[in-house]
Amino acid sequence: MDAISYERATDVSAAIKAAQQPGAAFIGGGTNLLDLMKGGVARPLKLVDITHINSLGSVTPLPDGGLRIGALVRNSDAANHAWIRGRYPLLSQAFLAGASAQLRNMATVGGNLMQRTRCYYFYDTGFSQCNKRAPGSGCAALEGNNRIHAILGASEQCIATNPSDMSVALAALDAVVRVNGPQGERAIPFAEFHRLPGDHPEVDTTLKSGELITSVDLPPPLFADHSHYLKVRDRASYAFALVSVAAALQMDGDTVKTARVALGGVAHKPWRATATEQMLVGNPLSHDTLQRAAALAVRDAKGYRENRFKIELAQRAIVRAVSTAGGVA
Template identity: 75%
Template sequence: MEAISYERASDVAGAVRAAQQPGTVFIGGGTNLLDLMKGGIARPLRLVDVTHIRGLDTIGSLPDGSLRIGALVRNSDAANHPYVRERYPLLTQALLAGASAQLRNMATVGGNLMQRTRCHYFYDVAFVQCNKRQPGSGCAAIDGHTRMHAILGASSQCIAVNPSDMSVALAALDATVRVSGPRGERVIPFAAFHRLPGERPDLDTTLQPGELITSVDLPPPLFSEHAHYLKVRDRASYAFALVSVAAALQLDGNTVKNVRIALGGVAHKPWRASVAEQMLTGAPLTDATLHSAAAAALRDAHPQRDNAFKVQLAQRAIVRALKQAAGEPGGFA
């Protein structure tokens, strides 16, 4: 076993400085990183513990009405924070749909963003062909069992999906990610934080080397009244999504004023259904408009041999999530 050094950072600047050494990885709750290390997938030479940095474990409103969630806030604390529950119910629902209560009590918001795929070919090092583990080695999943894999945005290099429930809600809510690195601070729109696989599936995010996530910022709440997170999975307890939908609406009577739709379990990153949003905005909320928008959201899908069912499943999930967000689960005219 390779030796691993450990350092506890006391502030953001110190953590960033420590991360300039090759082979350094930040550790927070460790709920995913430690699994990767035990499986021989992640082999850091140095761990920088960021859990004692003050100010990154708080939730607070900003002068413009937006909300800042520190990167070290535990998933359970974020889900149960009164302001989040009241103003951003979509985020609360997504967090509570993810993992077990024990894991939520350990996992951090920043760490959740950095989760790696649960593709079984990635996790099993016996499969030497995995471009996420070893760039250029190939993708064993493409010719393997593909039931859990991507139907949107995949490439010939990788068909893995992002596992995070929280990230699907954040994509729908137009969150931003604040990071600090060797070149200072910057803000990343959530849509640009995670990457599609392309030719470099080993890169999950657009973070630069040595950058540390410090917070996730949510814009002033627009969807406090009509929001729903729907997760379709093989079992209700502690399973990753086959398909998930984060749906949020602003309504004027039965007319859609504003809508956000993001999908999980279908792509290498949370997938924003922008075409469906455009079709629904200004339209009456009817079964016909919902089904047309859902079909449009999946028109570019390219399923694999074992997951063609996900196309129709995702369409139905979009319709159901929007109906439940609107408070009309029984249907429309």
Template identity: 75%
Template sequence: MNPVSYERAADVEQAVRMAQQPGARFIGGGTNLLDLMKGGVETPQRLIDISRLPLAAITELPQGGVRIGALARNSDTANHALIRQRYPLLTQAFLSGASPQLRNMATVGGNLMQRTRCYYFYDTAFDMCNKRKPGSGCAAKEGHNRIHAILGASEHCIATNPSDMNVALAALDAVVRVRGADGERAIPIADFHTLPGDTPQRDTTLRPGELILGVDLPPPLFADHAHYLKVRDRASYAFALVSVAAALQMDNGVVRQARIALGGVAHKPWRATAAEALLVGKPLDDALLRQCATAALAGARAYEHNGFKITLAQRAITRAVRIAGQTA
């Protein structure tokens, strides 16, 4: 059993100061961190409880965007009037994840930090996991890799990001606000999560001791034409094999702007920018959708058990974009 101390932060400044010490971790809802601790995957020396900090508000920004506090619960965020009306894509993504009980506890900040569900990462009986034990190897590459990455992987790690929320935020061009010892900064969601490269133990670009304050959403452009599609092994409480966040701005049947992000296929939410560009200025038809789906999976690499994901992702993109184009 690993000893761990527990302290409750009185305010943001105190939380950041506490987090500068080695082995410190923030805990809010705890739905992921506590599981990792129980399994011996994570062994923090100090837990800093931030659950009572005033970071749960969901408020309108001056230019029409919305700020979601880091401690806003997933269920509260999904059902908030501003989110449901202006960002239905995000509501759909939230309601696709976990169970109602977990959504009632989990927070937006914690969801951003959610760690992979790779079998080998979670099972400490396996010594080979570069994410858990850097330099030990990647057992998934030659092991059972059905749920693993087909885009952006490296020789050191083929794990995927498990979050539904993160995929929707990627499509919506969200910005993550954080505070550390050097002050506050804003990180575009595209730069927040990392690909494994040579440092698969890192999931984000957060600096040591930085606290997530919230997420800013830009003024809504896609409220009328958005769809989140999640393909999984069972209808509920399962992580995505492939997910697609599709958001379109339409004008008389012609696509004016497009956003497509994929989940379940990479170490971070995967923006399909080449596919987006193909859609702009054109009406949606079957040929264009097939071309878009092919472009999105260019460069995909399958392993022994997950080759089906390439075709699955292409079909999911086609379906999600088609549905997004029809909704209004």
């Protein structure tokens, strides 16, 4: 058994200082990190408990009309917060689609952003091949069980997917992740927060060593009237997405004025379908436009032995989610 030290921080600077030592990890709700530790996938030498930093535990309005969600706000509190439900219903729906009520009561916004893939080979240390867990060892999923794996943006090194529902909605909403660390504060546009695997699938995000996520900032709400989060999964609850779609529209009569479409369950990061968005803008939500816009999202998709069904599923899910958001379903 490894010896692990534990330190409880009560403010941001103390947390950053406590995490300076090699092998330190922040712990929020612990719903992912503790599982990974029990399975021998994560082996931190020190846990820095951030759950007593009060300044990161609230939802506050921003001067521009946006909203700041502290990194320690629990998923259930965020989902049910009146401002989030009223102004960003897409995000509330995405939170509620994730995990179970008990897990959402523990899970924090910062931890949700950082949760790791659910690839079977990453979780099971009995498999020697996993470039994400053991860089250079290979990818067992390429030829193995790959039903839940990526169809977009994968590499020969890794075909794992990002499992977060919340993050798909945040990608569509153009959120900003605020972080603080040894080099000070910075703001990371959401599209730049999660990475594609490339040659370094062991690196999930652009967060630097020792940096603490302090909040997620939402721009002013534009999509409260026309948005929908659709999650397609094997069970009605307590299951990760095979494919999910966050659709957000601004309508001018019957015509789409602005469109945001992000996909989950299909790539190593939440996937913005920008060509789909461009096709939708300026058009009414006709059957033909929806079909053609959805096809654009998967034009570069590549399926593997068990997951080719996701290519058609993603298109159908886009059509359903965008139609529902636009009120034409």
